[in-house]
Amino acid sequence: MDxxxxxxxxxxxxxxxxxxxxxxxxxxxxxxxxNNEPKTDVSSIIGFSGDAAGSVILHFSFDTAAKIxxxxxxxxxxxxxxxxxxxxxxxxxxxxxxxxxxxxxxxxSVSLPNVIVGSNHNVSAxxxxxxxxxxxxxxxxxxxxxIGMVLTQPAEAIRLGAQM
Amino acid sequence: xxxxxxxxxxxxxxxxKNVLKQLGHTDIVEAEDGVIAYAIFxxxxxxxxxxxxxxxxxxxxTLIRKVRETNKTIPIIMCTTEAEKSRVxxxxxxxxxxxxxxxxxxxxxxEKISQTMAKATGAAAAS
Ligand SMILES: [Mg+2]
Numbered sequence: 140m141d142x143x144x145x146x147x148x149x150x151x152x153x154x155x156x157x158x159x160x161x162x163x164x165x166x167x168x169x170x171x172x173x174n175n176e177p178k179t180d181v182s183s184i185i186g187f188s189g190d191a192a193g194s195v196i197l198h199f200s201f202d203t204a205a206k207i208x209x210x211x212x213x214x215x216x217x218x219x220x221x222x223x224x225x226x227x228x229x230x231x232x233x234x235x236x237x238x239x240x241x242x243x244x245x246x247x248s249v250s251l252p253n254v255i256v257g258s259n260h261n262v263s264a265x266x267x268x269x270x271x272x273x274x275x276x277x278x279x280x281x282x283x284x285x286i287g288m289v290l291t292q293p294a295e296a297i298r299l300g301a302q303m
Numbered sequence: 304x305x306x307x308x309x310x311x312x313x314x315x316x317x318x319x320k321n322v323l324k325q326l327g328h329t330d331i332v333e334a335e336d337g338v339i340a341y342a343i344f345x346x347x348x349x350x351x352x353x354x355x356x357x358x359x360x361x362x363x364x365t366l367i368r369k370v371r372e373t374n375k376t377i378p379i380i381m382c383t384t385e386a387e388k389s390r391v392x393x394x395x396x397x398x399x400x401x402x403x404x405x406x407x408x409x410x411x412x413x414e415k416i417s418q419t420m421a422k423a424t425g426a427a428a429a430s
Contacts, residue, residue, distance in 0.1 A: 158406035212314050213321065222314050229312040232357070233406045236384025249384070251311065251359055 140269050140288065144242070145169050148195065148286050151237030152275060155230060160210035160279075167274035176261040177272065177283050180204065181218075183231035184262070186250035191242065193288035196262055197231045203280035210279065218256065228252030234284065245290075304420075305330045305347070309340040309363065310355035310382070315405070319353055319382070322412050337361025341369055348377055351420060354399075356383035356390070364397055371398035378423040380415060382407070 149166050156162045179198035186194045199207065201218050208216035208226040216223050235249050255262065262285075264270055270287035306328055308316045316333050323331055332349065334340035338360045343349070352370070354363040367379055381394045382403040391402050401419045403412060 155406045158408055208314075212317065214317075222317075225312050226314040229314055232312075233384050236386055236405065240386035243387075246389075249357060251357060 140271055140286070144238075144288055145271055145273070145286065147238040147241035148234065148284065149273060150241070151234050152273070152284055154237055155233040156207075156275075156277065159230065159233065160207055160277075162207070162210055162277045162279060165276045167276070169271045169273045172270035172272050172285060172287075176263070177285075178259045178261055179283070180256070180258055180260070181224075181227055182255040182260070182262050183224075183227045184250075184253045184255070185231045185235035186253075187235070187239070187247050187288060188250070189247040190245040190292050191247050191288050191290050193268055193286070194264065195231065195235050195238070196264075196285040197227065197234065198262075198283040198285060199227065200280065200282075201258075203277075203282050206279035207277070207282070224254035224256055228254045245292075304328055304351065305332065305349045306351045306353065307332050307334065307340060307343060307349035308353050309334045309337065309358070309366065310353075311335050311358040312355070315355070315382075318409065319412065322409050323416065325409075326413055326416060337363060337366035337369075340366055344370055344374075348374055350377070351416075351423070352377055352379045353416075354379060354381050356381060356385045356394075364394060367394070367397045367399060376423075376427075378419045380419050382412070 153164050156164045180201040181199040181204040183197040184194055205217050211226050232252050239247050264287055268287045268289045273284040275282050308319050310316050320331055336358045356363040378400045380401040381399045384405045386404045401415050403415050
C-alpha cells in the first residue's frame with residue numbers, strides 16, 4: 140500500500156484521539172498484516188467505496204476500549220454501557236474522515252460504522268488487498284489500526300497531502 | 304431558543320448537549336437520523352439545527368435540502384467528518400450557515416454555535 144495513505148491515516152489517528160479524547164498517541168512501525176491476525180475484543184469498522192475501496196478497522200481490548208470511550212464521552216463508559224459501541228464507532232468514523240480528506244482528487248464515500256464486540260475475535264478481510272497494521276499506544280493502553288485500500292481508478296489521478 | 308441536534312451517534316449528541324448547556328441552552332431536541340429530524344422540523348421548526356452528514360435512513364445533506372425547500376431562515380450548522388472542500392461547498396450550496404469538521408474541540412464547537420446564533424439574531428433584527 141502507498142505509504143502516503145498510511146501517513147494520512149497516522150495523522151488522522153493522532154488528531155482524532157488528541158482532540159476528542161485528549162490522549163496523545165505514539166504510533167509504532169506499520170506492518171503488513173500477516174497470517175497471525177491480531178486477536179481483539181472490539182473492532183470498529185468503516186468501509187470505503189467510490190474511487191478507492193477498502194476499510195479501516197480500529198482494534199481494541201475491552202480495557203483500552205472502555206478507557207478511550209470514557210475519555211471521549213466524558214462519562215464512564217464500560218463495555219456494558221449502551222453507548223460503548225456507539226462511541227468507538229464514531230471514533231473510527233473520525234479517523235476515516237480525517238484520512239479520506241487527504242486523498243485529494245479522489246471521491247470516496249464512507250460507510251456507517253460497524254462495531255464488533257466479542258472476546259478474542261479476529262476480523263478477516265479480503266486476501267486480495269494488502270492490509271497494514273499500525274500499532275498505537277496511549278495512556279489507556281495499546282490498540283491497532285488496520286487499513287486496506289485499493290484504488291478503483293489509476294493512481295496518477297491522485298494528489299495527496301492537501302489539507303482543508 | 305429551541306435547538307435540534309441531528310446525529311446518529313448518541314455520544315456526539317451528548318457532547319453537543321453539554322456544550323449547549325454550558326452556553327445556557329437547555330431547550331434541546333434530538334434526532335438520530337434525517338427522517339426523524341424532518342418530522343420534528345415539520346411539526347415545530349427549531350431556532351437552530353446542528354446536523355451530521357452520514358446517518359442511516361436520510362443523510363444530513365438531504366435533510367438540509369428538504370428543510371431549505373420551505374424554510375430559508377433557520378440557522379443550520381453541519382457537524383461532520385466530511386472534510387473535503389467539495390463537500391463543504393456542497394453543504395453551502397444546500398444552505399448551511401456554518402460548518403464544523405469532526406474531530407472538534409468543545410471550545411471550537413461552542414464558538415461556532417455562538418457565532419451562528421449571533422449572526423442569525425443580527426440578521427433577524429436588521430430585517
Ligand atoms: Mg454519523
